[in-house]
Amino acid sequence: MPGNTLFYTPQGHMQNVDRKSKSRRLTREEFLARALEVLSQEGESELRIDRLVAALGVTKGSFYWHFENRADFVRSLARYWERWSTDRAVEELGDLEGEPKRLLLELHELVTREDLARYDLVMRSWATHEPEVAHIVESVDRTRLDFVGRLFRRLGYRGDDLDIRTRLFVVSSSMWSVINRNEDKDLRLKRLAAVLDILTHP
Structure with a gap:
């Protein structure tokens, strides 16, 4: 309208x-x-x-x-994005109880269903010249990598095997929806499940 x-x-x-x-x-x-x-x-x-x-x-x-001023607004907006896109997923999946691969799949499903990565690209672009936003983006990356890394560690991965799998999972979960905005969500989940199978293949 x-x-x-x-x-x-x-x-x-x-x-x-x-x-x-x-x-x-x-x-x-x-x-x-x-x-x-x-x-x-x-x-x-x-x-x-x-x-x-x-x-x-x-x-x-x-x-x-x-908001007190624009700086307060920028900081608040970045923190809101952090809570909206990342903290809620960590809270919803809880204390990591359950089979690790199933939890990783549930994380893919949550990110896809709630479209939690929809603002990732624009926030990263903004962070290139907004220090407060860059600080929050770094915090988001640490939280995501730590959470996913703990699940892959429970699957037995260590060292480079752990690091590479963790990073590939986080990137695929975030950027897949950015690159394939018009992709059917059921098809996206099927493909992300295939990615997870590759990452956890013996």
Whole structure:
């Protein structure tokens, strides 16, 4: 609809938002979720305060209600992405109980089903010239590599075998959906399962 934009909610669902509507103040979570989608769809130039509030259909007062300044906003947005894309997956899979290969497959399924990698590429691009974002991206990489690495370690891998398998799994889980945006999710999961079979083949 004219004047309307589709945004992801904090739960990952699409929501139609009237850009011209200023009838209610966005919550902090809503603000960050929609700002992340603006970044993804329109680029970081749209994250300038004037442009961002116009894109979201809110006032500057709404921005400053939640954030002290742009630096606070950038830091908050990067941390929101970290929680949205990575921390939630680690929390959902819990304490790594269960058969390791099955947990790795469940991780692929979770990333695919919830589209958790959808912002990875734009965040990495932003990180090349935004130090605070680069710091968070490094934190995300450490968390992902540590989590996946522990599962491959439980499968008996050590040294280079462990490191290479861990990195290949993390890259495939993240970048597959970026490269193949229009791929059917069931087909994607089938192919990612085949990748996992290769990585865990004796």
